[in-house]
Amino acid sequence: MERLNEGWYDLAVSAGLLDENREFLLMLPRGTWTAAVDRRLRHRMHIWHRVRLLDCWDIMGAGAATFLGIRAGYPGFAMLALDNSVWLLADTYESGVGVYAVRDPAVSPGVLRELEWLAREDIYKDRDFRREVTIWLECRQLR
Known part of the structure; x- marks a missing residue:
């Protein structure tokens, strides 16, 4: 979990996801289901929430175990910089976990x-x- 969190954070910072207050947008499914259920309900509307990364964060562990993934170490989420300049996706695949960042997604x-x-x-x-x-x-x- 520690390596996953470090990798996510390094990418988020280097790509410019976080603003000066460590805030960004987090895409969550409308409702309270988990990412595993969300995969079966892809047609459901998603909404963006403005969030702030606190000092005691654990996105890939505790976060992925709740609404940011399937379980700890198995993420499934999307994030967007407040100015829409960076889109970040973390997902779980058959052979591992991937975290990707796209700068200027509207022109990618x-x-x-x-x-x-x-x-x-x-x-x-x-x-x-x-x-x-x-x-x-x-x-x-x-x-």
Whole structure:
């Protein structure tokens, strides 16, 4: 857990996730289910919460054991810098854990491809989500 926490923190700081007050946005599922249940309910609406990293944090251990993952050491969460300049994702895979940071996600080719695919494929069967993604992509092209 200590190595996972250190790796997450080093990436969060070097990518610029945290502001001067160590605040950022944390994506949580609407409701009180765990990340394991959330994986089965991907079509559910998620909401962002503004949070502050305290001195006694344990995101990959106690956090992942509750609503930030499946269990301790098995994370499943997304975070965003307050100014939207950095998106950070931690997830659990068959062969381990991955933590990724994307700077300027609104202009990232990989993020844009994924959004375009989601708008076309409608894998979540969520018309509102698909409409919002389509509108966002169209507005972005008008700039």
